[in-house]
Amino acid sequence: MNSKKNWGSALIAAALLTATLSAAQAEPAVPSATIAQAGDAGPAEGNEAVNPSSMPDQPADAGQPGANPATVSDPQATDPAAPASEDQTKLRNLAAGLTYEWSEAPDVSRPDGGNKLTDGKYGKLDMNDPAWVGHVRGKTREVVFDLGEEKSIGKIKAHFLQDYPANSILVPLTVSMYVSDDKENWGLLSHNATQLLWGEGPPRQETFEWDGSRDGIKGGDTDGKLAYARYVKVTFTMHPTHWEYIDEIEILGTDGQVDGAVKVPADQPRFLEPGEATAGIRNLNLLYNGQYDGGLGDWNKERIIPNISYVNTDGEPVDWLFDGVLYLGLASPAGRDFGLGQTILEDWKWYLDKTFASAGDMQQLNEATKEVGGKLNQPDRKMKVVLMIPNPGEYLSHFGDIDGDGVPESFNASDVGEAKAFENREKAVQWWLDQVRQRWQEANYSHLELVGMYWLEEQISTSATGPELVKSVSGKVHGMNLKFFWIPHSLAYKSFMWKDVGFDAAALQPNYFFGGMDIDRLEDAANMAKQYGMSNEVEFDDRMLTDGVFRERFIDYLNSGAETGLMQNGFRAYYQGNNAVYNLAVSKDSSLRLMYDWLYQYVNGTYVINNSPPPEANVFVNGQRLNGETVVPDTETIQLTWEVKDDDGSGLTKVTALFDGKPYASGTPIDLTGKPGKHRLDVTVAAAKSKTTTYIINAAANADTMKTHVNRFAEQKQFTTEEGPRSLLNYADLMKRYEGTDTARFEIYVRGFNARLDQLAAERAVSDTASSALKEEVYNLVGNLAAGKPASASSVEGSSAKLAPENAVDGFPSTRWASNYVNDSWLQIDLGEAKAFDTVRIDWEFARAKTYKILVSDDKQNWTSAVKDNGGVITAHDGKETVRFDPVKARYVKFQGVERNTDYGYSFYEFGVYNLAGGSEAPPIDGARAVVDPDAKKLTIDGLVMNGSRSKVQLKVVDSKGKVRYEGETTSTASGSFEFAIKLTGNLKGTCDAYLLMEGMQEPVKITFEYNKKG
Secondary structure (H helix, E strand, O other), X not given: OOOOOOHHHHHHHHOEOOOOOOXXXXXXXXXXXXXXXXXXXXXXXXXXXXXXXXXXXXXOEOOOOOOOOOOOEOHHHHOOOOOOOHHHOOOEEOOOOOOEEEOOOOOOOOOOOOOOOOOOOOOOOOOOOOOOEEEEOOOOEXXXXXXXXXXXXXXXXXXXXXXXXOOOXXXXXXEEEEEEOOOOOEEEEEEEEOOOOOOOOOOEEEEXXXXXXXXXXOOOOOOOOEEEEEEEEEEEOOOOOOEEEEEEEEEEEEEEOOOOEEOXXXXXXXXXXXXXXXXXXXXXXXXXXXXXXXXXXXXXXHHHHHHHEEEOOOOOEEEEOOOEEEXXXXXXXXXXXXXXXXXXXXXXHHHHHHHHOOOOHHHHHHHHHHHHHHHOOOOOOOXXXXXEEOOOOOOOOOOEOOOOOOOOEOOOHHHHOHHHHXXXXXXXXXXXXXHHHHHHHHHOOOOEEEEEXXXXXXXXXXXXXXXXXXXXXXXXXXXXXXXXXXXXXXXXXXXXXXXXXXOOEEEEOOOHHHOOOOOHHHHHHHHHHHHHOOEEEEEOOHHHHOOHHHHHHHHHHHHHHHHHOHHHHOOEEEEOOOOHHHHHHHOOOHHHHXXXXXXXXXXXXOOOOOOOOOOOEEEEEOOEEOOOEEEEEOOOEEOEEEEEOOOOOOOOOEEEEEEOOEEEOOOOOEEOOOOOEEEEEEEEEEOOOEEEEEEXXXXXXXXXXXXXXXXXXXXXXXXXXXXXXHHHHHHHHHXXXXXXXXXXXXXXXXXXXXXXXXXXXXXXXXXHHXXXXXXXXXXXXXXXXXXXXXXXXXXXXXXXXXXOHHHHHOOOOOOOEEOOOOOOOEEEEEEEXXXXXXXXXXXXXXXXXXXXXXXXXXXXXOXXXXXXXXXXXXXXXXXEEEEEEEEEEEEEEEEEEEEEOOOOOOEEEEEEEEOOOOOOOOOOXXXXXXXXXXXXXXXXXXXXXXXXXXXXXXXXXXXXOOOEEEEEEEEOOOOOEEEEEEEOOOOOOEEEEEEEEEOOOOXXXXXXXXXXXXX
C-alpha cells in the first residue's frame, strides 16, 4: 500500500487511468460504454494514452505507454437519440418524462428542475449546454425512478460528459444500476466501470449501459435477461474534487412481465466479516519495512511490542492488540518503488534478505510475539502474518535473470510480445512465492503463522492483461493454501470486481485522513465497501501527534467505524504511516496516550463515539495576549504560547499550532529577521472535535529596523568592508528623515539602498544571508503592487478554495495558488490602474514551472512580454525567483505557463510586482542641510558621505554679496556622517550659499540658506 502522507500525490505517481479493458478480459459479462468526442467523425486523436502529467488527482497504473486508446465512434453513431437497433425495437424508454429523486441535489450552478434526465434533450459536447446537470464533491450520487408499477426492464443507459482539464469535468469511475420492488431493498443489475478513462482531451461523452441480453444480471444468482421491478436506481461515484455532469438516463423496457423477466433478489450490503476469508484476522496492522530515512523501515522487538500488544504507561503488555501483521515495503535502496512496478530482481532480493535475515524484521516480530505471549500467559500464541507481493511492472524491459539462462526477463510486451511478457511476469511472481515459502520454512519461526499474501498494486490494472495476471497470482497463492489480501485506494479502478479476480479479503481505503476530502467521505467509503462486500481501512499517521486537525480526523475514523458497524462487524486493515502506534503508546502527553487507549478500545469493539467540543484557549506573543492581528518590529524574536481555559481534566484536550503552515511548539523562538510582512498563526484546540483560530502577526519594517538589521549584520561580520554597512546606514538615515512625511523622497532612498545593496552583493562585499534578509526589507518597504488586488486564473486545482488565485497576492507566505495539471495555465492580476514596475517575484511551491512568461496588458486582450530576451521565455528556478526587466507601465500582469517542471500544475505562494527603478547610485555627498541659529550666530552644516568611507570634506560659505565668509575641512566619522559648526560674525543678511566638496567630485554640492541677524 502506498505511503499516503499526501494521498493525491501518491495516487498521481502511482497510476493513471489511460486504457480500457475489454469485456472478455474483465469478467464474463461486463456492461459496455459508448464514447463520443467533439469534432470526430472516426477514431479519436484525443483519447490516446497520455502522460501522467496530464491527469487529475487519481489512481491508475504507472505510466502506460503501451495502453490501448478507448474506442471512440462517430458522434452520430453513438448519439443516444439515434434510432434504435433491431434488438431495441420491442423496448421503449420507460423513463421518458418521469420525475425522480436525487440523494443529493445537484450544484446550484448546474441545477435540475426535476426532469432534465428524462426530457429527451441530450446534452451537447459543451459544458454550458443547460441540458447537463452538475455535481461536485460529496458522496456517491443516487437517482431513483418510480415506474408506477412493475415492468420488464431490458436496458438502462446513463449519459455523462468529460471535459478535462479545461473545465475539471470527469466521467464517474463507476456507475451502478439496481432495481427494487419497495424502494428499500435493491437487487444489483451491474457495476459499470468507465471505458473512456480519465485524461486530457477535448470534450467527450460516455454512455454507461446495462444490457440484460448481453450482460445478464449480476446480483441474486439468477440467469434472467430482463428484470421485473417497479423502481430503478442509478448510482455514480464522485471524484473528491472534480465535477461530474450527467444528462439523460434511459430505462428501456415494456409493460408487464414478459418471458425471461425475473425478480432480482435484493442484496443486503454488509462489510466483509473476519473469518475464513481473512484467515481469522480481524485487525491487520501494516508495518512498512522498505527503505526509509532514519531507519524507520527496520523493525526491532521494542517497536513491535506496542504494535501487537496493548501496553501500559510503563511499556508492559497487558493484552493483545492487533491479531495480524502485514509486512510491506515501498522503496528499495535504489529509490525504485515496489508498488509502482519499478523494482527489479535485485530490489526483490534485497527486500527478502532484509525481511528474512537472522535478526531481520520477521525474526524481530517472532521474538516480540514470544515475549508478549509469555507475559500474557499465552506462550503458544502465534501472530498471523501476511507478506506483500511486489508489482511486476508491465513496462520493465530488464527485470533480471530469474531462471538462470543468462537472459534478463522482460515484462514489456513491446519487447517480447504480449504472451511472453505475461509469462515472464507470472514467472517473477512464482519466483517470489517460492522464495517466501523456502525462507519461511528454513526460518521455522516458533511464534508466527504465514496465512496470506498481499497484492501491493492498489487497483486492478487498466492494461489488457491486468485482471488476468491477478487471477493467475490468486491461483498460485491459493495453491500454497494461503489467503489473498488487497487494500485498494479510494479511486481504484474496478475495485468492485475484487472477488472476480480472486482476492479473498479486501479493505477499501477511504483516504479521508490525508486531506482534500470532506468528512462524508468516511460514510461514502463505508457504503461503497458494503455494496461491494469488502471492508474498510482505518488510516492515520504521525501527523496526528503534532497537528490537532489530523488527530480529529483519526477520531473521525473511530466514530465512523462505530456508527457504520465496521468496528463491530468488519475486518479492518490499519495504515499508521511508519511509527504512529509506537509513538502514541510511549507518549508522555496524556492527550496522545489517550488516542492509543481509544485505538485499543476500537480494536476490541468497545470504543464509544466521542464528539466532545474543544475548550477555548488564550494565545500570547512575548507574553502579550493576541487578539486577531498584532504588529511587532521585524527586529524582534518572538515566542508564542497559549493556555487552555476551562479544561475538564480528561486529558483529551490538546493544543497544536502552525506558524506559516509549519508545525510550531509553544515557546519556540522565531527570529523575524528577513521575514517582514504578514505571518499566520493557526492554533488548533482539539478535544474529540477541534477548532482552529487564525491570528495575524505583522512583522513591521521601517527605516529604524533597516538600521538595526545592518548594524547586527556588521557586528556578525557579514560585510567584508567597513564602508559597506556605513553606506547602507546612510541611506537608512535619509529614509528616516522623510519617513511618514514625504513618500516620494522616502522611496527614492529605499531604492537607493537597494541599488547599493546590489552593488555590494556583486562585489561579494556582503554575505548571502545578510543580502537576502535586507532584500526582504526592501521589497516590504517598496510594497507589492499586486498585494490584495483582484486575481484570476485559468484553473484551480480541484476547484479548491485553499488553492484559489487570490492566495498568491494575500501576503501570507504559507498560502498558495495551484493550477490544474496543464502546461497552458495562467494567473493574472488587475493592478487597478496602469502602474510602472520592473520586477516580478515568484515564490515557487514544489510544483514550479520549467519555463514561463511574464506578460503585460492594458486591456486584458492584447498582451506583450515584459522580458524581451529569448522570446520572453523565462527558465524557472526553485524557491523565490526574481525576474527583472526594463520598466514597463501596465494595468494587468500575467504569469503564463509554458512548460511544467513536474507532473503537477503550477503553484506559487507569492506573485509580487514591484517598482525598483530610480535607485541609481547616489552622489558622493547627500542629505546635506544647513541649520541657522540667528540668536547664537551659529551655522551648522551636516551631511553624509554616501559610500561610507572616512573622507575629507571641504566647506566654503559665501554670503549674499559673493564674499567668502568661511572655509574649512573635516573628516567624516566612522558612521559616514560629517558636521561643521561655524560661529558667524559680521552683518550677514539675505541668501547665502554653502559648497561641499570631496576629492574626486567634479562639482560641489550647493546648499542655500537664509541669514538675517545683524552682528
